[in-house]
Amino acid sequence: MADSVQAQKLVYLVTGGCGFLGEHVVRMLLQREPRLHELRIFDLHLGSWLEELKTGTVQVTAIQGDVTQAHEVAAATAGAHVVIHTAGLVDVFGRASPKTIHEVNVQGTQNVIEACVQTGTRFLVYTSSMEVVGPNIKGHPFYRGNEDTPYEAVHRHPYPCSKALAEQLVLEANGREVRGGLPLVTCALRPTGIYGEGHQIMRDIYHQGLRLGGRLFRAIPASVEHGRVYVGNVAWMHVLVARELEQRAALMGGQVYFCYDKSPYKSYEDFNMEFLRPCGLRLVGTRPLLPYWLLMLLAVLNALLQWLLRPLLLYAPLLNPYTLAVANTTFTVSTNKAQRHFGYEPLFSWEESRTRTIRWMQAKDSSAQ
Numbered sequence: 001m002a003d004s005v006q007a008q009k010l011v012y013l014v015t016g017g018c019g020f021l022g023e024h025v026v027r028m029l030l031q032r033e034p035r036l037h038e039l040r041i042f043d044l045h046l047g048s049w050l051e052e053l054k055t056g057t058v059q060v061t062a063i064q065g066d067v068t069q070a071h072e073v074a075a076a077t078a079g080a081h082v083v084i085h086t087a088g089l090v091d092v093f094g095r096a097s098p099k100t101i102h103e104v105n106v107q108g109t110q111n112v113i114e115a116c117v118q119t120g121t122r123f124l125v126y127t128s129s130m131e132v133v134g135p136n137i138k139g140h141p142f143y144r145g146n147e148d149t150p151y152e153a154v155h156r157h158p159y160p161c162s163k164a165l166a167e168q169l170v171l172e173a174n175g176r177e178v179r180g181g182l183p184l185v186t187c188a189l190r191p192t193g194i195y196g197e198g199h200q201i202m203r204d205i206y207h208q209g210l211r212l213g214g215r216l217f218r219a220i221p222a223s224v225e226h227g228r229v230y231v232g233n234v235a236w237m238h239v240l241v242a243r244e245l246e247q248r249a250a251l252m253g254g255q256v257y258f259c260y261d262k263s264p265y266k267s268y269e270d271f272n273m274e275f276l277r278p279c280g281l282r283l284v285g286t287r288p289l290l291p292y293w294l295l296m297l298l299a300v301l302n303a304l305l306q307w308l309l310r311p312l313l314l315y316a317p318l319l320n321p322y323t324l325a326v327a328n329t330t331f332t333v334s335t336n337k338a339q340r341h342f343g344y345e346p347l348f349s350w351e352e353s354r355t356r357t358i359r360w361m362q363a364k365d366s367s368a369q
């Protein structure tokens with residue numbers, strides 16, 4: 001971005017641009033990055049909604065590709081000023097093998113870094129996860145912590161292990177010389193549990209509630225706080241970081257930032273009810289209906305069934321020992337690092353985030369009937 005002509009005509013690449021978060025990043029870039037000239041959207045599966053984006057002034061290039069294929073990533077990266085790497089295999093339900101999770105999340109990220117180095121792309125924003133920190137396998141609470149809060153980050157599950165390794169690769173790559181001799185500037189964003197339009201797990205829980213006659217049964221104590229952040233604010237943070245990385249390279253390069261906004265601290269289930277109640281569901285019980293040991297037994301049985309049935313079919317329910325442990329461990333962030341480093345303020349208030357999510361749930365609901 002050395003000369004002013006180039007500065008006005010930026011090329012961005014968003015990997016995973018057709019996913020839940022990726023779609024919001026893509027739309028946010030088109031709305032809020034006036035210097036954008038070309039937007040490349042790289043994904044294993046391209047959405048039909050991309051067609052509607054091609055009529056604007058920004059050149060939108062859809063690239064069907066796989067981050068595990070280094071040559072495909074390099075071809076998509078050539079000539080890009082900024083890469084937002086949000087592609088990932090988000091699987092805590094045992095749908096994919098640990099090997100596949102590692103290949104996509106770790107090798108895929110290594111391919112993105114090497115592509116930047118080879119082609120001369122200087123700015124790389126990586127979508128990491130709160131799970132890089134925790135909850136850890138010991139179930140230690142992380143209560144309103146920030147990026148510097150000491151916490152024993154110990155993982156066993158393939159997904160958090162892969163995100164932690166990938167984040168480390170991205171941070172270590174900060175300062176590497178890219179083609180042309182300039183240094184690579186990287187940073188990592190760590191969202192907590194993202195919610196909003198397009199959130200598949202919320203939809204699954206909603207349908208589960210419908211099958212149970214409009215009820216959900218409390219399984220987790222209301223006192224266990226779970227960090228949540230609205231997808232529009234996560235997308236906005238990505239756009240801002242990408243925009244500010246050049247000017248504030250010395251401050252932001254190699255840094256991690258939790259994604260946060262004004263969403264309230266609540267248990268996973270109470271938080272979901274903010275959206276599910278207006279859609280007609282109710283949460284039964286002020287305390288968990290089943291004791292924790294029984295829930296864990298059911299979770300272990302689910303894991304056993306998954307293993308037994310694997311040769312025949314994929315059995316991947318929401319409840320397994322890992323998801324139960326995550327849902328049952330307090331993990332919330334309270335930080336202003338993004339505000340201090342690059343002026344981030346949430347674009348959407350809690351009320352707006354809530355309204356938008358409810359509207360999406362209700363629209364989905366009526367289109368399903």
Ligand SMILES: NC(=O)c1ccc[n+]([C@@H]2O[C@H](COP(=O)([O-])OP(=O)(O)OC[C@H]3O[C@@H](n4cnc5c(N)ncnc54)[C@H](O)[C@@H]3O)[C@@H](O)[C@H]2O)c1
Binds near residue numbers: 129193
């Ligand atoms: N959803 C959350 O609550 C959450 C929280 C923290 C971090 N994250 C991270 O945010 C990112 C996006 O997550 P999401 O919730 O939008 O998931 P998602 O599954 O909706 O989106 C991921 C996208 O990556 C694409 N992808 C997967 N494998 C690929 C491959 N081999 N090559 C190219 N593209 C591939 C998928 O097709 C999909 O469009 C992930 O990196 C995830 O780890 C998500």
Ligand SMILES: C[C@@H](CO)CCC[C@@H](C)[C@H]1CC[C@H]2[C@@H]3[C@H](O)C=C4C[C@@H](O)CC[C@]4(C)[C@H]3CC[C@]12C
Binds near residue numbers: 128129131319322
């Ligand atoms: C025990 C059940 C009773 O209702 C509830 C199970 C809920 C779980 C399926 C979800 C609870 C916490 C979620 C995770 C969390 O929000 C953070 C995440 C980080 C992100 O990088 C990927 C998604 C996830 C792991 C998310 C997945 C679903 C939960 C485990």
